[in-house]
Amino acid sequence: MDVKIEKEWKEILAEEFEKEYFANLVSHIKKDIQEGKTVYPPGGKIFNAFELTPFSKVKVVILGQDPYHGPGQAHGLSFSVPDGITPPPSLKNIYKEIETDLGIKIEGKGNLENWAKQGVFLLNAILTVRASEPTSHSRIGWETFTNAVIKSISDNNNKVVFMLWGNFARSKKELIDATKHYILEAAHPSPLARGAFFGCKHFSKCNQILKENGQEPIDWKL
16 A cells, blocks of 8 residues: 655555555545544644654654544644644643753643654554544554554664653553663653653653763753
8 A cells, every 4th residue: 555654664664554454444534534524633644753753763752642633633743733722731741841850841832843853753552533532543453553663663773762651651661672772651641640740750861861872862842
């Protein structure tokens, strides 16, 4: 199947695109659209994380679960929203932790493209969702695909920092070779976690790891 995706990723994931589950996944999304259902993010943004962070540029992975399901919010980057959209509660909590950890204050803006362009791969485990129906595409094959993505990073890259927030993200730990990568774990930044995310200092820890390995640290400002 000819999938429109950044060329390095297209090569790395070529086998996945030819598998039956991927064809079924595409058919499922097309059927939803044909039936008049709204699917987020828009088609051209489904692989936005891959476009903005080519395989060879991945230094950090922040794993989300499901795209935002409200109008105009999802644009293919975990936790991120496009310009002009109010940052959702989880993202606001991420900003609070960055301010406490690094003294960087972020207000009003929710677009994390600046992180993605520096090598922060903002991957959702499920890449599409029906409007107003959270996790509605959780069983159509996306996790098989994104598990392969995580494993490809683990197998073919070195010294990547994986930030796993919440039980869902932490369940992906078994896909990552901890002998050659760094795994930072914390509670989810959602308000439902009642502040357990705060104090994790993942942003300063990440930059310390990158510097120790001779890599440019991430500028977390937006």
